[in-house]
Amino acid sequence: MLAKYDGTWMIDIKSFAESEGLQTNWQPVEKHFTAKNEKLECSFVLGFPYIFANGKATTLDQPTRLEDGKIWTSAEATLSIFEVALAKKYAPDTLKKTIKDVTPKEAQINRPAPPKKEPAGTREVQTIIIDPGHGGKDPGASGKVSQEKEIVLAVAKKLKKELSEEGFNVKLTRDKDVFIELSERPNLANQWDGDLFISLHCNAVDGVERQKRTEGYRFYVLRDPENEEDKAIARRENKVITLYGDKDSKDEISPLEWFKIEARLEKYKQNSYKFTEQLLIHFDNGKIKKLGSGAGGAGFMVLVGAFMPAVLVELGFISNPEDEKYMNTEKGQEDLAARISQSVQDYKKAVEEYRKTLQHEK
């Protein structure tokens, strides 16, 4: 039931789960394996170093793999999750016994060389993708005198100018009032081989009283939402998909999709946070206030699919009279663009510092 790959003990998860009395299901097209009983529900996706168990994703030291018609997952992490969920101890002796079951042939199976590992987040920050949200038939949120799509385009153009002057290679997903599908935006970013993806938006709430009270900027990374407010904001930003065309899409990300996204985006998470930290520093003490802690996470479809650090910036509330007024002035837009530009420059420095420390360690 166990075999060793790249120095890691892997377990034949299907046989193991079945020996523990779990129901198993393997979907070869989706490359997705699940096992469940009343105490534990876990799933694995081939090629991803994650186990998703009882609603929580845990990193494995090896991606799950298919060899010899069997699905192999990192034994140590898998067993410890089963131990907790099933309130059971797998003694080393038991393990050793199962190790003996592995025939030498089974343990040395042809497999492709592991991909070359470039330390995450060490790439030089050169190409910046600015994504002005919405556009064309999708106006985004509306204020008293303006629409979200106009404000974010104006700020994006100013930001492009600032960053270009600083020597960055800058691309806009749209530079005029046109509609672009949410999923197309990260695709463009990938095509352009971006190092950082910044999606610009304006926030909004309903109700006259709430509109007066609710103001401020907030930055988002793609991660499980921690509160209902952030979830609602993501739903609003995702809504365009259901309004226009694509009938199969939905405004929330399912647990399985989360699992796949998290596995894929793990690489970029640290740098998305690093950039968010810079935004928090440079937006401090501006005309627009901070909403809550200033940073959060939720399932923004527009960030899904970008193979680079990605942050969604809610510049302020278009539904708030003060915020809307400021975001519509030339001065306000310049100020917001300058703050993001400063954040990008300091983020670039932070990444360079990190590269240097890694070189010293070599």
Ligand SMILES: [Zn+2]
């Ligand atoms: Zn928006």
